[in-house]
Amino acid sequence: DTAVSQTPKYLVTQMGNDKSIKCEQNLGHDTMYWYKQDSKKFLKIMFSYNNKELIINETVPNRFSPKSPDKAHLNLHINSLELGDSAVYFCASSQPGRDSPLHFGNGTRLTVT
Amino acid sequence: QQQVKQSPQSLIVQKGGISIINCAYENTAFDYFPWYQQFPGKGPALLIAIRPDVSEKKEGRFTISFNKSAKQFSLHIMDSQPGDSATYFCAARAGFQKLVFGTGTRLLVSP
Structure with a gap:
């Protein structure tokens, strides 16, 4: 009964390739997010969708493109x-309330060689 | 102004001791201050949160202390246990804006 699930858990690929990460939440939340955590553990928001509509788009290279087919899914495609x-x-999700906690998935470790 | 400064970067505490992690902010519009706990290989999870109308909130062994005038807040873990070893993030939010995370503190509780 995983609340926020991401696939794959590990992704190893070569420079120049295109890859996708999928995320699904079964919490009924309206808002979903993508965060990036670097090797120093810094957590940085990339995107946020509310009911399939993009509401936060941080300064992220346009090689990164999120896509939300429905409010339970938010995928991340990375080109080149x-x-x-x-x-x-x-990936994370939350209800719209001001104090609503973020529910995170267990992450996808991307290694580019 | 959107930053939340967190210290220390890492912390080693003996079992049974008190772990203290500090955060400071500049944006006076911040009105929600949660702490997240992250175990290796897992995503962060909400541990405890406070709003600026109270100076302290306690849940079990975890306490947030909040100093509005100093624009600082801290997490105290009493009777620290090896199972508390994790990375802790403070965070802050202004209204419905995005959550801003601190830089994280790696806590190791030695047996």
């Missing part, structure tokens, strides 16, 4: 992968 894209990518 670079070494610097290596990180752990977390």
Whole structure:
């Protein structure tokens, strides 16, 4: 009964390739997010969708493109992968309330060689 | 102004001791201050949160202390246990804006 699930858990690929990470939540939340966590553990928001509508788009290279087919799913597609894209990518979801906690998935560790 | 400064970067505490992690902010519009706990290989999870109208909130062994005038807040873990070893993130949010995370503190509780 995983609340926020991401696939794959690990992704190893070469520079220049295109890859996708999928995320699904079964909590009935309206808002979903993508976060990037680098090797120093810094957590940085990338995107946020509310009911399939993009509401936060941080300064992220346009090689990163999120897509939300419905409010339970938020996928992340990355084109022309670079070494610097290596990180752990977390999907999260929340209800719209001000104090609503974020529920994170267990992350996808992306390694670009 | 959107930053939340967290210290220390890492912390080693003996079992049974008190772990203290500090955070400071500049944005006076911040009105929600949660702490997240992250175990290796897992995503962060909400541990405890506070709003600025109270100076302290306690849940079990975990306490948030909040100093509005100093724009600082801290997490105290009493009777620290090896199972508390994790990375802790403070965070802050202004209204419905995005959550801003601190840089994280790696806590190791030695047996």
